[in-house]
Amino acid sequence: MLMLEDVRLRQGDFALRADLAVETGARVAVIGPSGAGKSTLLSLIAGFIAPDRGRILWDGKDMTGAAPGKRPVAMLFQDNNLFPHLTVAENVGLGLRHNLRLTETERDRVETALGRVGLEGYGTRKPAALSGGQQSRAALARVLVQDRAFVLLDEPFAALGPALKAEMLDLVEEVLEETGAGLLIVSHEPEDARRIAPQTILVADGRAEPPVTTQDLLDNPPPALRAYLG
Amino acid sequence: MARGALQVRRWPGGVAAVCVATLILGTLLAVVLRAEAGRGLGPSDWAAIRFTVWQALLSAVLSVLLAIPVARALARRAFPGRRAIIGFLGAPFILPVIVAVLGLLSVFGRGGILNVALRWVGLPEVQIYGLHGVVLAHVFFNVPLATRLILQGWQEIPAERFRLAAQLGFGPREMARVIERPMLRRAVPLAAVVIFALCISSFTVALTLGGGPRATTVELAIYEAFHFEFDLGRAALLATVQIVLVGVAALLALRASVAEGFGAGLDRVVTRSDSGGLGKVSLDFVSITAASLFLLVPIVMVAVEGAAGLWKMPAQVWTAAVVSFCVALASTGIMLALALPIAIAAASWRGFEAVGLFGIAASPLVIGVGLFVVIFPIADPFALALPVTALVNAVMALPFALRILVGPVRDVVESYGRLSATLGIGGWAWMRLILLPRLKGPLGFASGLAAALSMGDLGVIALFADSETATLPLQMYRLMGSYQMEAAAGAAVVLLVTSFGLFWAFDRGGRSHVDA
Amino acid sequence: MKYLALAAGTLMSTAAWAETPVLTVYTYDSFVADWGPGPQIEAAFEETCDCDLKFVAAGDGAALLARLRLEGARSDADIVLGLDTNLAGAAAESGLFAPHGQSVAPDVPNPSGEAGAWEDPLFLPYDWGYFAFIYDTEKLADVPGSFEELAASDVSIVIQDPRSSTPGLGLLLWVKEQYGDEAGAIWEGLADNVVTVTKGWSEAYGLFLEGEADMVLSYTTSPAYHIVAEEDESKAAAPFPSHYMQIEVAGKLANSDQPELADKFLAFMTTDAFQSVIPTTNWMYPAFTPNEPLPDAFAKPIGPEQARLIPAGDVAAIREEAMAEWRAALSK
Secondary structure, three states, X not given: OEEEEEEXXXXXXXXXXXXXXXXXXXXXXXXXXXXXXXXXXXXXXXXXXXXXXXXEEEOOEEXXXXXXXXXXXXXXXXOXXXXXXXXXXXXXXXXXXXXXXXXXXXXXXXXXXXXXXXXXXXXXXXXXXXXXXXXXXXXXXXXXXXXXXXXXXXXOOOOOOHHHHHHHHHHHHHHHHHHOOEEEEEOOOHHHHHHHOOEEEEEEOOEEOOOEEHHHHHHOOOHHXXXXXX | OOHHHOOOOOHHHHHHHHHHHHHHHHHHHXXXXXXXXXXXXXXXXXXXXXXXXXXXXXXXXXXXXXXXXXXXXXXXXXXXXXXXXXXXXOHHHHOOHXXXXXXXXXXXXXXXXXXXXXXXXXXXXXXXXXXXXXXXXXXXXXXXXXXXHHHHHHHHOOHHHHHHHHHOOOOHHHXXXXXXXXXXXXXXXXXXXXXXXXXXXXXXXXXXXXXXXOEOOHHHHHXXXXXXXXXXXXXXXXXXXXXXXXHHHHHHHHHOOOOOOOOOOOOOOOOOOOOOOHHHHHHHHHHHHHHHHHXXXXXXXXXXXXXXXXXXXXXXXXXXXXXXXXXXXXXXXXXHHHHHHHHHHHHHOHHHHHHHHHHHHOOHHHHHHHHHHHHOOOOOHHHHHHHHHHHHHHHHHHHHHHHHHHHHHHXXXXXXXXXXXXXXXXXXXXXXXXXXXXXXXXXXXXXXXXXXXXXXXXXXXXXXXXXXOOOHHHHHHHHHHOOOHHHXXXXXXXXXXXXXXXXXXXXXXXXXXXXX | OHHHHHHHHHHHHHHHHHOOOEEEEEEXXXXXXXXXXXXXXXXXXXXXXXXXXXXXXXXXXXXXXXXXXXXXXXXXXXXXXEEEHHHHHHHHHOOOEEOOOOOOOOOOOOOOOOOOOOOOOOEEEEEEEEEEEEEEOOOOOOOOXXXXXXXXXXXXXXXXXXXOOHHHHHHHHHHXXXXXXXXXXXXXXXXXXXXEEEOOHHHHHHHHHOOOOOEEEEEOOHHHHHHHHHOOOOEEEEOOOOEEEEEEEXXXXXXXXXXXXXXXXXXXXXXXXXXXXXOOOOOOEEOOOOOOOOOHHHOOOXXXXXXXXXXXXXXXXXXXXXXXXXXXXXXX
């Protein structure tokens, strides 16, 4: 279980409070008005920002001060998910070994992961030689080999068209099923939440609410969410 | 705000910054302590100060005045070869000064082509030694720089503004008053101040074309006090004066906030309604042609004379070329060892960039004199001539290198910092796998500049060299001194080819196999 | 790394004295040039000494001295060859030189005393000459016959810096000796004739040959070079009412690690083997007349009544004032 225990953060005028828990393996959407702190919430969990107060716990262990790479999360960003000067296989390999000195078994795992996301034979290419969708698949292949307890997605498919995006979300679901990982996904689209996340955290008015059922939330939105959804 | 997520190590940058600061401030302190303050400045010292300021002022004003029509012509004309000319305007930055001086002598000297022509038509001849020559050489080097800076000003004017002016039916006069003059009022003083600062500390030009009580700069007076009279006290006193002059000039230049255009963004031509007319077209044509000739002819002269001189060069030229080449590589290595950690540290804390400014304000001769004072009691300074040269050249290239590197390093940290952090890549693996490959281009460019600058530099080596150790520029200067002009021209060709070759090789190496 | 090895290489070569003794002689640039006396003298001395004679070009007179003072006790130099009597006082004051311990009677005219008497304990003469302005007879028609005429004309001249070069210092003393308190005014008149001030003789003479000036300060014997070596009779020395002399000297350094060899060299310097090389390589009058007669081109000596030389001991007192006048006039 991932717990945020009375976590508070203040940066200038911006403030965020979070006191919530997410079950292991749960799939949770993070929605709310822009600027409310959805990405900040993910950054806190991923370890890019340290909270002013409170603790972040994983299975009861305090990981508030842990380095991003030491946390049980794998993350995809809006862009720059691949290093353009490394091959696809190297990019995936970084999820296994940071110095890229892979063993034979590890190399096989990279190949398998690439096959799993439909990029068989693309390992030696550079990201620039791939389409937008293929780049996202490559990044997902790395998430697959990282094999972390949670996958954090910060609007990773925003640049893709609707059909491709649906395809990617399906692929994410497959990856999650295969690894048994939980999911936290920031999205602007309530439809994404309905599609992939049974639960939703609403971030609004300086607070990240504990997760509730997505269906209920979207059907009876509280005032802050209603203003956002229009 | 969340950039700190990637744990960038700042301490190596701190160590490098402290090294640079110690070198510059330490030698400065050594110089000041050695200076005999009580003695004061003599009339000839004041003459040197006056000359230094006066020639820099003249050089700045003339360079800018000549650059304005050229920049305007380049801004409003599209023609084949325009890109090449703009690229060529960047070349003087890495052109060895002594090569340019030799070229200018062959054009403007008493036996040069200009005076031959003047004699032929019965006009009085021009004189290249003294103030004329010093200013001429500085104008040669700085017209291109001024042109680039002013051209940048022109191109920063949004195209919409010209379209609006056209719609309002502005004539050339209104156009000038409303659009161009405000831009020039901003760009011209900036260019002038930058050039002024550069000319204050120029040494090679004063050494070769100046000299004598009438045309001695402070930098040259330091050299003379050191080399002619072995008067360390006076050298140190003059060095203190030079620190003040350069410091003031650098502050002026900084206040004018330098936005130097090294490369990109100058290839857009602004389409304007008022650029037609035979008069303007021919004015632009003349400006561009004259500027190109002024810059090209001296270099072509050197190349032509040098091609013949290659066979007349004494063996020392080749030895000196090898020495210079090795010094340039060592200097580039030192520069990278200093610049890279500082740039990495500056990505998370901008204060580090300030270290580069030390390099701008420092004068190589002051550092040289300071090092001499420091080294002398411990070791033989002459035995250390080459390491000292490599070190000083590296520090002189540092400000340019930092300007080139800090931005890209910051980009890498900003774009890939979180990804690296979440994957847990840090330390050496991050340097090897992420930072260095991403920085290949800027690193190649910075290394190329450092290598070419070091290759062509004649500064601190003139203080320290004995007759057996010589860099190629010094060897060339000696050949010129003994009037083996053909051999000197041959050496100039070797120097030219190595300088530009080093730049090209590094820059090219950095650009190969780069993926977007 | 490569260049460290290279630097080490140069150090090694200077350390090679352990095997063959090396005698290091600091001198001026034109002395070691291919056409200068250096190569022949090196060969001649090495035949007799079983050593390696190494000439190091370290600039003209005063720059030579400055270089020695820069290097101090660390200097590799055993001998300095190329100072003159005008610098001897300042050189003696540096305390870097050791007595030569020889008594010689050079054939040098001494305008202010008895010819043949050589009293300097530290420096020995090896050649001498008269300063003069050299011009090209095919290019310059109205040749000035004095400093006043030169100042009044628009003839361009190249001179040497008295702070770095012995001819430059010689010219300074020439004007001072001849005009005394009027010297400053003469320099002010000359200021607009001076194209440039070079740091050594080689640079100035080269500038003149390249056509950068009408006249150059050199020696009355300089045309002999063009006549003998180039069969070119176009160069001539302009006769002035008086001509200042230069006596070039050499001395042994107190810190020399080869003192015996240095003495040997100084003794060799006064012999025929050395002296006979001087006229047609250094283009000066030998200090000890060799057996071989001088070429005809040398045979236009200035009369003794025209020769001037300020005694070495008196130079120091005059030099500062003359230098100040020179600087003041030329920096205007």
